[in-house]
Structure formats: structure tokens, C-alpha cells
Amino acid sequence: MLPLYLLLFLMILGSLVAVHTRTLLSAVISLSLVGLVLCVTFLYLQTPDIAITQIIVEIVALVILIRAVATGKEVSDIKGKKEVFSLVAVIAFIVIFGYFAYQALTFIEFPKFGYPLMRVSQFYVEEGLKKTGSANLITSVVLGFRAYDTLGEVTVLFAAVLGTLVILRGVGRKK
Amino acid sequence: MIFFLCFVIFLIGLYCVIVKKNILKIVIGIAIMEYAVNLFLILLGYRWEGVPAIVTETVTQAKFVDPLPQALVLTAIVISIATLALMVSLCIRIHQRYKTFDITKIRRLKG
Numbered sequence: 001m002l003p004l005y006l007l008l009f010l011m012i013l014g015s016l017v018a019v020h021t022r023t024l025l026s027a028v029i030s031l032s033l034v035g036l037v038l039c040v041t042f043l044y045l046q047t048p049d050i051a052i053t054q055i056i057v058e059i060v061a062l063v064i065l066i067r068a069v070a071t072g073k074e075v076s077d078i079k080g081k082k083e084v085f086s087l088v089a090v091i092a093f094i095v096i097f098g099y100f101a102y103q104a105l106t107f108i109e110f111p112k113f114g115y116p117l118m119r120v121s122q123f124y125v126e127e128g129l130k131k132t133g134s135a136n137l138i139t140s141v142v143l144g145f146r147a148y149d150t151l152g153e154v155t156v157l158f159a160a161v162l163g164t165l166v167i168l169r170g171v172g173r174k175k
Numbered sequence: 176m177i178f179f180l181c182f183v184i185f186l187i188g189l190y191c192v193i194v195k196k197n198i199l200k201i202v203i204g205i206a207i208m209e210y211a212v213n214l215f216l217i218l219l220g221y222r223w224e225g226v227p228a229i230v231t232e233t234v235t236q237a238k239f240v241d242p243l244p245q246a247l248v249l250t251a252i253v254i255s256i257a258t259l260a261l262m263v264s265l266c267i268r269i270h271q272r273y274k275t276f277d278i279t280k281i282r283r284l285k286g
Contacts, residue, residue, distance in 0.1 A: 005177070011184055012187065019187060019203070024197070035206075035210065038210050041214065045221050045240070047217055049245065050248055054252060057252050057255070061206070065202070065263065068263045087194070090193050097182070097186065101178075113221065114222060114223040126236070128242075136229045137228040137239070138242050141245075142250070157257050160261045167265060168264045
């Protein structure tokens with residue numbers, strides 16, 4: 001339990017540095033630190049599949065963000081004028097969010113940490129090997145029981161890649 | 176208690192999105208929020224002294240961690256990298272046209 005708290009505090013520290021540092025490159029590096037600590041946290045929480053996916057995605061995200069940072073000459077932080085309004089908005093958000101989070105964690109039936117609700121996934125755990133033939137239950141859920149979700153994911157992925165290609169295309173249409 | 180630390184990470188990302196004026200800092204804030212939500216879903220499925228949900232001869236099924244949030248988070252991580260690439264390409268285009276990342280100076284309507 002203690003290593004989990006340490007990892008979460010390291011994530012909070014890394015994200016604070018990513019938000020408050022002045023140069024954009026160090027902000028991107030701190031964000032990547034948060035992602036890698038998140039990968040270690042996933043390993044600690046006994047989810048190796050997510051950890052593998054997270055570390056690959058993290059490296060790709062780091063490369064993409066460094067490409068974006070290298071675009072601009074200006075790397076310093078930009079100071080705004082209407083800081084007061086933003087701070088008031090943030091405090092209001094935090095108060096409302098904290099209130100609802102407190103309500104959800106105390107009064108509504110909410111699973112305690114370490115005791116998951118297994119209403120739907122009990123069926124997956126019992127029948128996964130028999131019905132889909134995959135020893136890894138995550139694979140059987142992604143590709144077997146919830147295959148339509150995966151189809152939707154691939155559609156979104158295709159749309160996003162297509163949008164990226166269209167936006168970054170060098171030659172535009174002639175008028 | 177552990178869920179509240181997760182909420183703290185989410186709120187740091189929210190603060191970054193609302194307050195910062197640099198458009199790349201906003202992208203970084205969105206990425207932090209995605210991390211927090213993924214971590215929260217995985218924490219919901221954790222079981223004390225659980226083992227990974229892979230069927231073997233020796234492990235009993237009662238000790239498995241919840242496989243359903245893991246499968247959905249796997250989907251969400253892959254989608255988040257695609258949307259990050261889309262946001263970053265928009266930022267690069269905006270910088271080519273306006274020569275700045277400052278969102279207070281990006282206000283011409285002319286395409």
C-alpha cells in the first residue's frame with residue numbers, strides 16, 4: 001500500500017512541475033515522467049497489459065510533443081492579463097467537483113478500494129476461457145465479449161489519423 | 176483516500192486547462208486529466224493481493240483483478256494518443272499561421 005501512495009505523490013509532483021515550469025520542453029519531459037510513473041503504477045496494480053500499452057503510447061506522445069515544442073522559437077511561459085477571473089473559475093470548479101466527489105465516495109454505494117464490484121465481470125471471469133478460448137481474460141473481453149467497442153475504437157482511431165493527415169498536408173486545394 | 180489523490184491529479188490538469196494561456200500547456204493539461212481518469216478506473220478494479228486476469232493451472236479465479244475496466248482503459252489509452260496527435264497537429268498549423276502559441280492573440284476569424 002505504501003508504494004502506491006509514493007507513486008501517486010510522485011505523479012502529483014510531476015504534474016505540478018509540468019504545469020508550473022517556465023520552459024515548454026521541461027514541461028513536456030515532466031509530463032512524460034508522469035506517464036512513466038503511471039506505467040509503474042499499473043504494474044503494481046497487477047495489470048501488465050495496460051502497462052505495456054501505456055509505455056509505448058507514452059514514448060510516442062513524447063516524440064509528438066517534442067515535435068510541437070520544436071516548432072516555436074518562443075519557449076517561455078505566457079503571462080495573461082485576466083488571471084483573477086481564471087482563478088475564481090478554478091476555485092469554483094474545485095469546490096463543486098470536491099462536493100460531488102465527496103457525495104459519491106460516501107453516500108452512494110461505491111466500491112471500497114481493494115473490493116471491486118464484479119457483477120458483470122464475474123460472468124467474463126467464469127466463462128471467458130470456455131466461450132472465447134483465450135487464456136488472457138483482457139484479450140477475451142476486448143476481442144470477444146466487447147468486440148463492438150473495439151470496432152468503435154478503431155473507427156475513432158481512423159478518423160483521428162485521417163484528420164491529422166488532412167491538417168498537416170502540405171499542398172492545399174487550389175481555389 | 177487513494178481516490179482523493181487521484182482527484183488531485185485530475186484537478187491539477189483542470190487548473191492547467193483553464194488558467195494557462197499557452198496552447199501547448201492546455202494540451203499538456205488535457206493529457207494529465209486523461210492519466211488521472213485512466214488511473215481511477217484501474218484503481219476501481221483492483222483487488223487485495225490480486226493476480227493478473229490470466230487463466231493458468233495454479234491460480235484460483237477468485238483472486239483475479241477485475242478485467243472489464245482494464246479492457247476499456249486499453250481502448251481509452253489508444254484513443255488518447257490519436258487525439259493528442261490531432262491536437263498537436265492543430266497547434267502546429269496555428270503556429271504556422273499566427274507565429275505564436277498565445278491564445279489571447281489568436282482571434283482573427285479569417286481562415
